[in-house]
Amino acid sequence: MKTGFLLMRRVVIALALLLGLNPALAAEVRGLPQIVDADTVYIGQTKIRFSGVDAPETEQICLDSAGTNWNCGLEAKERLQAFSSNHEWNCQLSGQDVYRRSLGFCTVNGENVSRWLVRNGWALDFRRYSTDFVADEDFAREHKRGLWSGAFIAPWDWRHRNPSTVVLGALAVPTNAQRALIAHAPTDEAPHPSNCLIKGNLTSAPQCIYHLPGGRFYDRLSMQPTSSRRWFCSEAEAQAAGCRKSKL
Structure with a gap:
Protein backbone atom coordinates (compact mmCIF):
# COMPACT_ATOMS: atom_id res chain seq x y z
CA MET A 1 0.00 0.00 0.00
CA LYS A 2 2.74 2.44 0.97
CA THR A 3 4.75 1.55 -2.16
CA GLY A 4 1.70 2.21 -4.35
CA PHE A 5 1.09 5.60 -2.70
CA LEU A 6 4.72 6.66 -3.19
CA LEU A 7 4.59 5.59 -6.84
CA MET A 8 1.40 7.60 -7.42
CA ARG A 9 2.92 10.65 -5.71
CA ARG A 10 5.96 10.45 -7.96
CA VAL A 11 3.71 10.27 -11.04
CA VAL A 12 1.77 13.38 -9.94
CA ILE A 13 4.99 15.32 -9.31
CA ALA A 14 6.44 14.22 -12.66
CA LEU A 15 3.30 15.34 -14.50
CA ALA A 16 3.37 18.69 -12.69
CA LEU A 17 6.99 19.23 -13.68
CA LEU A 18 6.26 18.19 -17.26
CA LEU A 19 3.51 20.83 -17.43
CA GLY A 20 5.80 23.47 -15.94
CA LEU A 21 3.95 23.64 -12.62
CA ASN A 22 5.26 23.85 -9.09
CA PRO A 23 4.11 20.53 -7.53
CA ALA A 24 3.38 22.34 -4.26
CA LEU A 25 0.92 24.59 -6.12
CA ALA A 26 -0.82 21.87 -8.15
CA ALA A 27 -3.49 21.17 -5.56
CA GLU A 28 -7.20 21.05 -4.84
CA VAL A 29 -8.95 23.41 -2.42
CA ARG A 30 -12.52 23.08 -1.19
CA GLY A 31 -14.69 25.40 0.88
CA LEU A 32 -17.00 28.38 1.00
CA PRO A 33 -15.45 31.33 -0.87
CA GLN A 34 -14.94 34.87 0.32
CA ILE A 35 -15.51 36.75 -2.94
CA VAL A 36 -13.12 39.70 -3.33
CA ASP A 37 -14.21 40.64 -6.85
CA ALA A 38 -15.56 38.79 -9.87
CA ASP A 39 -12.30 36.96 -10.62
CA THR A 40 -10.59 36.69 -7.21
CA VAL A 41 -11.69 34.76 -4.11
CA TYR A 42 -10.33 33.44 -0.85
CA ILE A 43 -10.99 29.89 0.28
CA GLY A 44 -9.62 29.69 3.78
CA GLN A 45 -6.17 31.31 3.59
CA THR A 46 -5.74 30.57 -0.11
CA LYS A 47 -6.15 33.55 -2.43
CA ILE A 48 -7.28 32.35 -5.87
CA ARG A 49 -7.25 34.27 -9.15
CA PHE A 50 -9.29 32.57 -11.90
CA SER A 51 -7.00 31.71 -14.78
CA GLY A 52 -8.06 32.50 -18.35
CA VAL A 53 -10.58 35.26 -17.55
CA ASP A 54 -10.52 38.93 -16.55
CA ALA A 55 -13.46 40.64 -14.81
CA PRO A 56 -14.09 44.36 -14.23
CA GLU A 57 -12.49 45.98 -11.20
CA THR A 58 -14.84 46.59 -8.28
CA GLU A 59 -14.75 50.36 -8.83
CA GLN A 60 -15.01 50.12 -12.63
CA ILE A 61 -17.68 52.25 -14.29
CA CYS A 62 -19.55 51.17 -17.45
CA LEU A 63 -22.61 52.47 -19.27
CA ASP A 64 -25.88 50.55 -19.08
CA SER A 65 -28.26 50.00 -22.01
CA ALA A 66 -29.74 53.49 -21.46
CA GLY A 67 -26.29 55.14 -21.56
CA THR A 68 -26.25 55.86 -17.81
CA ASN A 69 -23.15 55.44 -15.63
CA TRP A 70 -23.24 52.00 -14.03
CA ASN A 71 -20.98 50.43 -11.39
CA CYS A 72 -20.53 47.27 -13.44
CA GLY A 73 -17.57 45.98 -11.42
CA LEU A 74 -19.55 45.92 -8.19
CA GLU A 75 -22.54 44.31 -9.94
CA ALA A 76 -20.30 41.61 -11.43
CA LYS A 77 -19.11 40.77 -7.90
CA GLU A 78 -22.69 40.72 -6.58
CA ARG A 79 -23.84 38.47 -9.44
CA LEU A 80 -21.06 36.01 -8.63
CA GLN A 81 -22.08 36.06 -4.96
CA ALA A 82 -25.68 35.28 -5.94
CA PHE A 83 -24.52 32.49 -8.27
CA SER A 84 -22.39 30.98 -5.49
CA SER A 85 -25.33 31.14 -3.05
CA ASN A 86 -23.27 29.87 -0.08
CA HIS A 87 -22.42 26.58 -1.80
CA GLU A 88 -19.04 24.88 -1.41
CA TRP A 89 -16.51 25.45 -4.20
CA ASN A 90 -13.96 23.00 -5.54
CA CYS A 91 -10.86 24.73 -6.98
CA GLN A 92 -8.01 23.16 -8.92
CA LEU A 93 -4.81 25.21 -8.52
CA SER A 94 -2.07 25.28 -11.15
CA GLY A 95 0.50 27.94 -10.18
CA GLN A 96 0.94 31.52 -9.01
CA ASP A 97 0.82 34.94 -10.66
CA VAL A 98 3.19 37.86 -10.06
CA TYR A 99 1.07 38.97 -7.08
CA ARG A 100 1.54 35.52 -5.46
CA ARG A 101 -2.11 34.65 -5.90
CA SER A 102 -2.86 31.01 -6.67
CA LEU A 103 -4.08 30.50 -10.22
CA GLY A 104 -6.70 27.94 -11.13
CA PHE A 105 -10.30 27.24 -11.95
CA CYS A 106 -13.23 26.57 -9.65
CA THR A 107 -16.53 24.74 -9.89
CA VAL A 108 -19.71 25.06 -7.87
CA ASN A 109 -22.40 22.39 -8.18
CA GLY A 110 -20.37 20.99 -11.07
CA GLU A 111 -20.42 24.24 -13.10
CA ASN A 112 -17.21 26.00 -14.10
CA VAL A 113 -17.28 29.45 -12.45
CA SER A 114 -15.06 31.09 -15.10
CA ARG A 115 -17.24 29.81 -17.94
CA TRP A 116 -20.37 31.03 -16.16
CA LEU A 117 -18.86 34.50 -15.70
CA VAL A 118 -17.86 34.86 -19.36
CA ARG A 119 -21.04 33.33 -20.78
CA ASN A 120 -23.18 35.70 -18.72
CA GLY A 121 -21.10 38.74 -19.65
CA TRP A 122 -19.49 39.42 -16.26
CA ALA A 123 -15.93 38.65 -17.42
CA LEU A 124 -13.96 38.40 -20.65
CA ASP A 125 -11.80 35.65 -22.04
CA PHE A 126 -8.25 36.75 -21.12
CA ARG A 127 -6.81 35.97 -24.56
CA ARG A 128 -3.30 37.01 -23.58
CA TYR A 129 -3.18 33.81 -21.52
CA SER A 130 -6.00 31.57 -22.74
CA THR A 131 -8.66 31.08 -25.43
CA ASP A 132 -10.73 28.56 -23.47
CA PHE A 133 -13.77 30.82 -23.22
CA VAL A 134 -13.88 32.56 -26.63
CA ALA A 135 -17.11 30.80 -27.62
CA ASP A 136 -18.72 31.80 -24.31
CA GLU A 137 -17.66 35.43 -24.83
CA ASP A 138 -19.11 35.38 -28.36
CA PHE A 139 -22.38 34.05 -26.91
CA ALA A 140 -22.53 36.83 -24.28
CA ARG A 141 -21.79 39.52 -26.88
CA GLU A 142 -24.38 38.17 -29.33
CA HIS A 143 -27.08 38.05 -26.64
CA LYS A 144 -25.99 41.35 -25.03
CA ARG A 145 -25.52 39.81 -21.62
CA GLY A 146 -23.95 41.59 -18.65
CA LEU A 147 -21.30 44.10 -19.71
CA TRP A 148 -22.25 43.59 -23.35
CA SER A 149 -25.69 45.16 -22.77
CA GLY A 150 -24.13 48.62 -22.71
CA ALA A 151 -20.62 50.02 -23.17
CA PHE A 152 -17.46 49.22 -21.24
CA ILE A 153 -13.67 49.11 -21.30
CA ALA A 154 -11.94 45.73 -21.17
CA PRO A 155 -10.59 45.23 -17.63
CA TRP A 156 -6.96 44.98 -18.82
CA ASP A 157 -7.37 48.31 -20.65
CA TRP A 158 -9.23 49.94 -17.74
CA ARG A 159 -6.17 49.59 -15.52
CA HIS A 160 -4.10 51.62 -18.00
CA ARG A 161 -6.79 53.69 -19.71
CA ASN A 162 -6.02 56.78 -21.78
CA PRO A 163 -7.86 58.91 -24.37
CA SER A 164 -7.24 56.32 -27.10
CA THR A 165 -8.57 53.33 -25.12
CA VAL A 166 -11.13 51.28 -27.07
CA VAL A 167 -14.69 51.11 -25.72
CA LEU A 168 -16.56 47.82 -26.26
CA GLY A 169 -20.21 46.81 -26.08
CA ALA A 170 -23.57 47.08 -27.80
CA LEU A 171 -24.08 50.78 -27.19
CA ALA A 172 -22.91 53.52 -29.56
CA VAL A 173 -21.00 55.73 -27.13
CA PRO A 174 -21.39 59.53 -27.41
CA THR A 175 -18.13 61.49 -27.22
CA ASN A 176 -18.86 62.96 -23.79
CA ALA A 177 -19.84 59.54 -22.40
CA GLN A 178 -16.67 58.00 -23.78
CA ARG A 179 -14.65 60.74 -22.10
CA ALA A 180 -16.38 59.97 -18.80
CA LEU A 181 -15.59 56.26 -19.15
CA ILE A 182 -11.94 56.89 -19.95
CA ALA A 183 -11.53 59.34 -17.07
CA HIS A 184 -13.66 57.24 -14.70
CA ALA A 185 -15.30 60.50 -13.58
CA PRO A 186 -15.65 64.03 -14.99
CA THR A 187 -14.61 65.63 -11.68
CA ASP A 188 -11.20 66.28 -10.08
CA GLU A 189 -11.66 63.40 -7.64
CA ALA A 190 -13.17 60.05 -8.54
CA PRO A 191 -16.17 59.24 -6.31
CA HIS A 192 -16.00 56.02 -4.40
CA PRO A 193 -18.55 53.24 -5.01
CA SER A 194 -21.05 52.74 -2.20
CA ASN A 195 -19.35 51.38 0.95
CA CYS A 196 -15.95 51.29 -0.79
CA LEU A 197 -13.94 53.75 1.31
CA ILE A 198 -10.40 52.33 1.26
CA LYS A 199 -7.98 54.39 -0.84
CA GLY A 200 -5.35 52.64 -2.93
CA ASN A 201 -2.15 54.29 -4.15
CA LEU A 202 -0.85 52.06 -6.96
CA THR A 203 2.21 54.21 -7.64
CA SER A 204 3.85 53.50 -4.28
CA ALA A 205 7.09 51.55 -4.53
CA PRO A 206 7.94 48.74 -4.30
CA GLN A 207 4.33 47.74 -3.49
CA CYS A 208 1.06 49.63 -3.70
CA ILE A 209 -0.34 50.88 -0.39
CA TYR A 210 -3.93 51.14 0.81
CA HIS A 211 -5.15 53.69 3.36
CA LEU A 212 -8.06 53.24 5.76
CA PRO A 213 -10.36 56.10 6.84
CA GLY A 214 -8.77 57.81 9.84
CA GLY A 215 -5.22 57.01 8.75
CA ARG A 216 -2.61 59.77 8.77
CA PHE A 217 -2.39 60.02 4.97
CA TYR A 218 -6.00 59.11 4.10
CA ASP A 219 -7.28 62.67 3.65
CA ARG A 220 -4.08 63.79 1.93
CA LEU A 221 -4.32 61.14 -0.81
CA SER A 222 -6.19 62.71 -3.70
CA MET A 223 -8.22 60.17 -5.69
CA GLN A 224 -7.68 61.67 -9.12
CA PRO A 225 -9.44 59.75 -11.91
CA THR A 226 -6.30 57.94 -13.09
CA PHE A 232 -11.31 49.22 -2.46
CA CYS A 233 -14.36 47.85 -0.67
CA SER A 234 -12.44 45.70 1.83
CA GLU A 235 -8.91 45.05 3.04
CA ALA A 236 -9.14 41.58 1.52
CA GLU A 237 -9.81 43.13 -1.87
CA ALA A 238 -6.85 45.53 -1.50
CA GLN A 239 -4.54 42.70 -0.47
CA ALA A 240 -5.75 40.54 -3.36
CA ALA A 241 -4.69 43.36 -5.70
CA GLY A 242 -1.18 43.13 -4.27
CA CYS A 243 -1.37 46.11 -1.89
CA ARG A 244 -0.24 46.38 1.71
CA LYS A 245 -1.76 48.43 4.51
CA SER A 246 -0.24 51.82 5.30
CA LYS A 247 1.82 51.71 8.49
CA LEU A 248 0.53 55.14 9.58
Whole structure:
Protein backbone atom coordinates (compact mmCIF):
# COMPACT_ATOMS: atom_id res chain seq x y z
CA MET A 1 0.00 0.00 0.00
CA LYS A 2 2.74 2.44 0.97
CA THR A 3 4.75 1.55 -2.16
CA GLY A 4 1.70 2.21 -4.35
CA PHE A 5 1.09 5.60 -2.70
CA LEU A 6 4.72 6.66 -3.19
CA LEU A 7 4.59 5.59 -6.84
CA MET A 8 1.40 7.60 -7.42
CA ARG A 9 2.92 10.65 -5.71
CA ARG A 10 5.96 10.45 -7.96
CA VAL A 11 3.71 10.27 -11.04
CA VAL A 12 1.77 13.38 -9.94
CA ILE A 13 4.99 15.32 -9.31
CA ALA A 14 6.44 14.22 -12.66
CA LEU A 15 3.30 15.34 -14.50
CA ALA A 16 3.37 18.69 -12.69
CA LEU A 17 6.99 19.23 -13.68
CA LEU A 18 6.26 18.19 -17.26
CA LEU A 19 3.51 20.83 -17.43
CA GLY A 20 5.80 23.47 -15.94
CA LEU A 21 3.95 23.64 -12.62
CA ASN A 22 5.26 23.85 -9.09
CA PRO A 23 4.11 20.53 -7.53
CA ALA A 24 3.38 22.34 -4.26
CA LEU A 25 0.92 24.59 -6.12
CA ALA A 26 -0.82 21.87 -8.15
CA ALA A 27 -3.49 21.17 -5.56
CA GLU A 28 -7.20 21.05 -4.84
CA VAL A 29 -8.95 23.41 -2.42
CA ARG A 30 -12.52 23.08 -1.19
CA GLY A 31 -14.69 25.40 0.88
CA LEU A 32 -17.00 28.38 1.00
CA PRO A 33 -15.45 31.33 -0.87
CA GLN A 34 -14.94 34.87 0.32
CA ILE A 35 -15.51 36.75 -2.94
CA VAL A 36 -13.12 39.70 -3.33
CA ASP A 37 -14.21 40.64 -6.85
CA ALA A 38 -15.56 38.79 -9.87
CA ASP A 39 -12.30 36.96 -10.62
CA THR A 40 -10.59 36.69 -7.21
CA VAL A 41 -11.69 34.76 -4.11
CA TYR A 42 -10.33 33.44 -0.85
CA ILE A 43 -10.99 29.89 0.28
CA GLY A 44 -9.62 29.69 3.78
CA GLN A 45 -6.17 31.31 3.59
CA THR A 46 -5.74 30.57 -0.11
CA LYS A 47 -6.15 33.55 -2.43
CA ILE A 48 -7.28 32.35 -5.87
CA ARG A 49 -7.25 34.27 -9.15
CA PHE A 50 -9.29 32.57 -11.90
CA SER A 51 -7.00 31.71 -14.78
CA GLY A 52 -8.06 32.50 -18.35
CA VAL A 53 -10.58 35.26 -17.55
CA ASP A 54 -10.52 38.93 -16.55
CA ALA A 55 -13.46 40.64 -14.81
CA PRO A 56 -14.09 44.36 -14.23
CA GLU A 57 -12.49 45.98 -11.20
CA THR A 58 -14.84 46.59 -8.28
CA GLU A 59 -14.75 50.36 -8.83
CA GLN A 60 -15.01 50.12 -12.63
CA ILE A 61 -17.68 52.25 -14.29
CA CYS A 62 -19.55 51.17 -17.45
CA LEU A 63 -22.61 52.47 -19.27
CA ASP A 64 -25.88 50.55 -19.08
CA SER A 65 -28.26 50.00 -22.01
CA ALA A 66 -29.74 53.49 -21.46
CA GLY A 67 -26.29 55.14 -21.56
CA THR A 68 -26.25 55.86 -17.81
CA ASN A 69 -23.15 55.44 -15.63
CA TRP A 70 -23.24 52.00 -14.03
CA ASN A 71 -20.98 50.43 -11.39
CA CYS A 72 -20.53 47.27 -13.44
CA GLY A 73 -17.57 45.98 -11.42
CA LEU A 74 -19.55 45.92 -8.19
CA GLU A 75 -22.54 44.31 -9.94
CA ALA A 76 -20.30 41.61 -11.43
CA LYS A 77 -19.11 40.77 -7.90
CA GLU A 78 -22.69 40.72 -6.58
CA ARG A 79 -23.84 38.47 -9.44
CA LEU A 80 -21.06 36.01 -8.63
CA GLN A 81 -22.08 36.06 -4.96
CA ALA A 82 -25.68 35.28 -5.94
CA PHE A 83 -24.52 32.49 -8.27
CA SER A 84 -22.39 30.98 -5.49
CA SER A 85 -25.33 31.14 -3.05
CA ASN A 86 -23.27 29.87 -0.08
CA HIS A 87 -22.42 26.58 -1.80
CA GLU A 88 -19.04 24.88 -1.41
CA TRP A 89 -16.51 25.45 -4.20
CA ASN A 90 -13.96 23.00 -5.54
CA CYS A 91 -10.86 24.73 -6.98
CA GLN A 92 -8.01 23.16 -8.92
CA LEU A 93 -4.81 25.21 -8.52
CA SER A 94 -2.07 25.28 -11.15
CA GLY A 95 0.50 27.94 -10.18
CA GLN A 96 0.94 31.52 -9.01
CA ASP A 97 0.82 34.94 -10.66
CA VAL A 98 3.19 37.86 -10.06
CA TYR A 99 1.07 38.97 -7.08
CA ARG A 100 1.54 35.52 -5.46
CA ARG A 101 -2.11 34.65 -5.90
CA SER A 102 -2.86 31.01 -6.67
CA LEU A 103 -4.08 30.50 -10.22
CA GLY A 104 -6.70 27.94 -11.13
CA PHE A 105 -10.30 27.24 -11.95
CA CYS A 106 -13.23 26.57 -9.65
CA THR A 107 -16.53 24.74 -9.89
CA VAL A 108 -19.71 25.06 -7.87
CA ASN A 109 -22.40 22.39 -8.18
CA GLY A 110 -20.37 20.99 -11.07
CA GLU A 111 -20.42 24.24 -13.10
CA ASN A 112 -17.21 26.00 -14.10
CA VAL A 113 -17.28 29.45 -12.45
CA SER A 114 -15.06 31.09 -15.10
CA ARG A 115 -17.24 29.81 -17.94
CA TRP A 116 -20.37 31.03 -16.16
CA LEU A 117 -18.86 34.50 -15.70
CA VAL A 118 -17.86 34.86 -19.36
CA ARG A 119 -21.04 33.33 -20.78
CA ASN A 120 -23.18 35.70 -18.72
CA GLY A 121 -21.10 38.74 -19.65
CA TRP A 122 -19.49 39.42 -16.26
CA ALA A 123 -15.93 38.65 -17.42
CA LEU A 124 -13.96 38.40 -20.65
CA ASP A 125 -11.80 35.65 -22.04
CA PHE A 126 -8.25 36.75 -21.12
CA ARG A 127 -6.81 35.97 -24.56
CA ARG A 128 -3.30 37.01 -23.58
CA TYR A 129 -3.18 33.81 -21.52
CA SER A 130 -6.00 31.57 -22.74
CA THR A 131 -8.66 31.08 -25.43
CA ASP A 132 -10.73 28.56 -23.47
CA PHE A 133 -13.77 30.82 -23.22
CA VAL A 134 -13.88 32.56 -26.63
CA ALA A 135 -17.11 30.80 -27.62
CA ASP A 136 -18.72 31.80 -24.31
CA GLU A 137 -17.66 35.43 -24.83
CA ASP A 138 -19.11 35.38 -28.36
CA PHE A 139 -22.38 34.05 -26.91
CA ALA A 140 -22.53 36.83 -24.28
CA ARG A 141 -21.79 39.52 -26.88
CA GLU A 142 -24.38 38.17 -29.33
CA HIS A 143 -27.08 38.05 -26.64
CA LYS A 144 -25.99 41.35 -25.03
CA ARG A 145 -25.52 39.81 -21.62
CA GLY A 146 -23.95 41.59 -18.65
CA LEU A 147 -21.30 44.10 -19.71
CA TRP A 148 -22.25 43.59 -23.35
CA SER A 149 -25.69 45.16 -22.77
CA GLY A 150 -24.13 48.62 -22.71
CA ALA A 151 -20.62 50.02 -23.17
CA PHE A 152 -17.46 49.22 -21.24
CA ILE A 153 -13.67 49.11 -21.30
CA ALA A 154 -11.94 45.73 -21.17
CA PRO A 155 -10.59 45.23 -17.63
CA TRP A 156 -6.96 44.98 -18.82
CA ASP A 157 -7.37 48.31 -20.65
CA TRP A 158 -9.23 49.94 -17.74
CA ARG A 159 -6.17 49.59 -15.52
CA HIS A 160 -4.10 51.62 -18.00
CA ARG A 161 -6.79 53.69 -19.71
CA ASN A 162 -6.02 56.78 -21.78
CA PRO A 163 -7.86 58.91 -24.37
CA SER A 164 -7.24 56.32 -27.10
CA THR A 165 -8.57 53.33 -25.12
CA VAL A 166 -11.13 51.28 -27.07
CA VAL A 167 -14.69 51.11 -25.72
CA LEU A 168 -16.56 47.82 -26.26
CA GLY A 169 -20.21 46.81 -26.08
CA ALA A 170 -23.57 47.08 -27.80
CA LEU A 171 -24.08 50.78 -27.19
CA ALA A 172 -22.91 53.52 -29.56
CA VAL A 173 -21.00 55.73 -27.13
CA PRO A 174 -21.39 59.53 -27.41
CA THR A 175 -18.13 61.49 -27.22
CA ASN A 176 -18.86 62.96 -23.79
CA ALA A 177 -19.84 59.54 -22.40
CA GLN A 178 -16.67 58.00 -23.78
CA ARG A 179 -14.65 60.74 -22.10
CA ALA A 180 -16.38 59.97 -18.80
CA LEU A 181 -15.59 56.26 -19.15
CA ILE A 182 -11.94 56.89 -19.95
CA ALA A 183 -11.53 59.34 -17.07
CA HIS A 184 -13.66 57.24 -14.70
CA ALA A 185 -15.30 60.50 -13.58
CA PRO A 186 -15.65 64.03 -14.99
CA THR A 187 -14.61 65.63 -11.68
CA ASP A 188 -11.20 66.28 -10.08
CA GLU A 189 -11.66 63.40 -7.64
CA ALA A 190 -13.17 60.05 -8.54
CA PRO A 191 -16.17 59.24 -6.31
CA HIS A 192 -16.00 56.02 -4.40
CA PRO A 193 -18.55 53.24 -5.01
CA SER A 194 -21.05 52.74 -2.20
CA ASN A 195 -19.35 51.38 0.95
CA CYS A 196 -15.95 51.29 -0.79
CA LEU A 197 -13.94 53.75 1.31
CA ILE A 198 -10.40 52.33 1.26
CA LYS A 199 -7.98 54.39 -0.84
CA GLY A 200 -5.35 52.64 -2.93
CA ASN A 201 -2.15 54.29 -4.15
CA LEU A 202 -0.85 52.06 -6.96
CA THR A 203 2.21 54.21 -7.64
CA SER A 204 3.85 53.50 -4.28
CA ALA A 205 7.09 51.55 -4.53
CA PRO A 206 7.94 48.74 -4.30
CA GLN A 207 4.33 47.74 -3.49
CA CYS A 208 1.06 49.63 -3.70
CA ILE A 209 -0.34 50.88 -0.39
CA TYR A 210 -3.93 51.14 0.81
CA HIS A 211 -5.15 53.69 3.36
CA LEU A 212 -8.06 53.24 5.76
CA PRO A 213 -10.36 56.10 6.84
CA GLY A 214 -8.77 57.81 9.84
CA GLY A 215 -5.22 57.01 8.75
CA ARG A 216 -2.61 59.77 8.77
CA PHE A 217 -2.39 60.02 4.97
CA TYR A 218 -6.00 59.11 4.10
CA ASP A 219 -7.28 62.67 3.65
CA ARG A 220 -4.08 63.79 1.93
CA LEU A 221 -4.32 61.14 -0.81
CA SER A 222 -6.19 62.71 -3.70
CA MET A 223 -8.22 60.17 -5.69
CA GLN A 224 -7.68 61.67 -9.12
CA PRO A 225 -9.44 59.75 -11.91
CA THR A 226 -6.30 57.94 -13.09
CA SER A 227 -5.15 54.34 -13.20
CA SER A 228 -2.79 55.03 -10.26
CA ARG A 229 -5.67 55.52 -7.79
CA ARG A 230 -8.25 52.92 -6.86
CA TRP A 231 -11.05 52.54 -4.31
CA PHE A 232 -11.31 49.22 -2.46
CA CYS A 233 -14.36 47.85 -0.67
CA SER A 234 -12.44 45.70 1.83
CA GLU A 235 -8.91 45.05 3.04
CA ALA A 236 -9.14 41.58 1.52
CA GLU A 237 -9.81 43.13 -1.87
CA ALA A 238 -6.85 45.53 -1.50
CA GLN A 239 -4.54 42.70 -0.47
CA ALA A 240 -5.75 40.54 -3.36
CA ALA A 241 -4.69 43.36 -5.70
CA GLY A 242 -1.18 43.13 -4.27
CA CYS A 243 -1.37 46.11 -1.89
CA ARG A 244 -0.24 46.38 1.71
CA LYS A 245 -1.76 48.43 4.51
CA SER A 246 -0.24 51.82 5.30
CA LYS A 247 1.82 51.71 8.49
CA LEU A 248 0.53 55.14 9.58
